[in-house]
Amino acid sequence: MAKLQVNIGALSLQNPVLTASGTFGYGLEFADFVDLNRLGGFVVKGTTLRPREGNDYPRMAETTGGMLNCVGLQNPGVEHFCQHIYPQLKGLKSEVIVNVSGSSPADYAACARHIDALEEVHAIELNISCPNVKDGGMAFGVTCEGAASVVREVRKAYSKTLIVKLSPNVTDIASIARAVEAEGADAVSLINTLMGMSVDIERRCSRLSIGTGGLSGPCVKPVALRMVSQVAKAVKLPIIGLGGIMTAEDAIEFLMVGATAVQIGTANFIDPAVTMKVVDGIDRWLDDHGIADVHDIIGVIG
Amino acid sequence: MKYSHSLVVAAVERPREGYVLLKLRLPAEVSLSDIEPGQFVELLAPRAPHTFLRRPISVNFVDYADRTLWLLIHEVGEGTRAFSALSPGDKLDCVYALGHGFPIDLPEAESYLLVGGGVGTAPLLYYGSLLHEQGRKVTFLLGGRRSVDLMQLDDFGRYGRVCLTTEDGSTGERGFVTAHSVWATEHFDVVATCGPKPMMMAVAAKAAEVGIDSCYASLENLMACGLGACLCCVEKNADGHNVCVCKEGPVFNVRQLSWQSYK
Numbered sequence A: 001m002a003k004l005q006v007n008i009g010a011l012s013l014q015n016p017v018l019t020a021s022g023t024f025g026y027g028l029e030f031a032d033f034v035d036l037n038r039l040g041g042f043v044v045k046g047t048t049l050r051p052r053e054g055n056d057y058p059r060m061a062e063t064t065g066g067m068l069n070c071v072g073l074q075n076p077g078v079e080h081f082c083q084h085i086y087p088q089l090k091g092l093k094s095e096v097i098v099n100v101s102g103s104s105p106a107d108y109a110a111c112a113r114h115i116d117a118l119e120e121v122h123a124i125e126l127n128i129s130c131p132n133v134k135d136g137g138m139a140f141g142v143t144c145e146g147a148a149s150v151v152r153e154v155r156k157a158y159s160k161t162l163i164v165k166l167s168p169n170v171t172d173i174a175s176i177a178r179a180v181e182a183e184g185a186d187a188v189s190l191i192n193t194l195m196g197m198s199v200d201i202e203r204r205c206s207r208l209s210i211g212t213g214g215l216s217g218p219c220v221k222p223v224a225l226r227m228v229s230q231v232a233k234a235v236k237l238p239i240i241g242l243g244g245i246m247t248a249e250d251a252i253e254f255l256m257v258g259a260t261a262v263q264i265g266t267a268n269f270i271d272p273a274v275t276m277k278v279v280d281g282i283d284r285w286l287d288d289h290g291i292a293d294v295h296d297i298i299g300v301i302g
Numbered sequence B: 001m002k003y004s005h006s007l008v009v010a011a012v013e014r015p016r017e018g019y020v021l022l023k024l025r026l027p028a029e030v031s032l033s034d035i036e037p038g039q040f041v042e043l044l045a046p047r048a049p050h051t052f053l054r055r056p057i058s059v060n061f062v063d064y065a066d067r068t069l070w071l072l073i074h075e076v077g078e079g080t081r082a083f084s085a086l087s088p089g090d091k092l093d094c095v096y097a098l099g100h101g102f103p104i105d106l107p108e109a110e111s112y113l114l115v116g117g118g119v120g121t122a123p124l125l126y127y128g129s130l131l132h133e134q135g136r137k138v139t140f141l142l143g144g145r146r147s148v149d150l151m152q153l154d155d156f157g158r159y160g161r162v163c164l165t166t167e168d169g170s171t172g173e174r175g176f177v178t179a180h181s182v183w184a185t186e187h188f189d190v191v192a193t194c195g196p197k198p199m200m201m202a203v204a205a206k207a208a209e210v211g212i213d214s215c216y217a218s219l220e221n222l223m224a225c226g227l228g229a230c231l232c233c234v235e236k237n238a239d240g241h242n243v244c245v246c247k248e249g250p251v252f253n254v255r256q257l258s259w260q261s262y263k
Ligand SMILES: Cc1cc2nc3c(=O)[nH]c(=O)nc-3n(C[C@H](O)[C@H](O)[C@H](O)COP(=O)(O)OP(=O)(O)OC[C@H]3O[C@@H](n4cnc5c(N)ncnc54)[C@H](O)[C@@H]3O)c2cc1C
Pocket: B040, B051, B055, B056, B057, B058, B059, B072, B073, B074, B075, B076, B077, B078, B079, B080, B081, B119, B122, B123, B219, B220, B221, B222, B223, B250
């Protein structure tokens, strides 16, 4: 049993394995397969100030080694979350993190303020990188000024751990990371999905209702790893690495290039119990290699 | 309770070219009566390098005597072809049983018309068997293009009257299921349907036309997780909101949907 506990800002995680927003529902959907108390934490669905209907069907296309989605932030709104979903998530040993999205900095801040009041939620993850909505989302995450403007506003409204989720759809992800660090973010998570397309050649149209979607799954892992490595060199903030993790070995790659924790997304669709296997697998790997503390592998590749 | 198991293939049958019937052995911990008719299974395709996600397949039948779960699969692509290539003794990775199925406890509903087209007949076998067991009157109305499209007819015959249509008239009445004479000659309390969406919409419209109040349809939207987590499989409900087919469905009372039949 190696020591697996890590810190993300003021947030203490019992192990470095979290689930990625939009891929694990509110956790409860997986309760038959996963002991929710054994996760480091889980990041719930993208939440906005007002309810959102999301994009039209079809919202998904399978690709080689992954999938595209254009769900478009369908969610019941932050008030519904606070009143009806949060009570069901109380008392867990793992951290519940709310993924927050909006269409203006004020919007993000208002949503964050609601969540600040929830005693057992100790962190939010700002989604400034959703490629599937026109108003906001990725629009903020692709420029340093846009990213900074959202973080600045939210930082005033939110007192606990503020994680900012970065878009890979940029020329220089390290500069965006520096911009959010300068505005007082406590951590960054990366990557969100890569914008992509898939075409039905018989019907001569895109397989997705809005034309494009976000690519996720093992096919994006090499890109994600490279970006985590770049950001690790650019900022002092703790990093949560994600993108295509399917196994404990994948997770360890992210830790070695500088991530303090990881998130597992699309892999939950292939194996609903995958998170437990990753937690146990990291532990076993550390034991097998005579390593007593997970920190001894974090960032070992400079 | 949902399960994630690697199930042993007990038998592989080929009801016709391009289709496979897999019988999977269920472990002792699974309570068979918990599996609802109309629920589905998410299968991981073995040795299929271009498939990534699981494939949703309806519960065709649960054989209580030998504890097998039956799946009737139409080979349409790499995933379904991989299932067809399985042999007895092989293992198949399954997440089950998912979603909400057909209603089996409707009070005062005595007679049921179960309408299936193509491989959409699959879930109606288990549904019909349970209704039959409860002493309800079951009529199956099964349609295909040609007579070879109609499968498992002996199995259906055990649980109710079987009416057939083919588009070429080779078996049963000629035409679509909605043209069959049974709609005019008999009254049904409930209609349940599974098959291509245009067929189900026509069945729902027909049911409304002949004054049948309850009509249930099983949808086959594209799915990623099958668990209500990804929100990829949505259908518009009667209020115009998106609902998950995998979790709220796949079986819906058509009044819950935005279909025009009961408006
Ligand atoms: C709830 C549910 C229950 C189902 N039950 C059965 C069943 O009992 N028996 C059965 O044979 N099939 C069933 N299907 C359809 C089955 O899931 C698809 O045929 C299968 O996923 C195709 O996989 P593939 O890799 O062989 O084909 P792919 O290469 O993925 O696709 C080949 C073709 O099949 C079509 N297709 C893909 N997914 C679906 C889908 N979800 N629905 C309809 N067409 C699709 C594609 O548009 C494409 O034209 C069900 C689907 C759902 C959602």
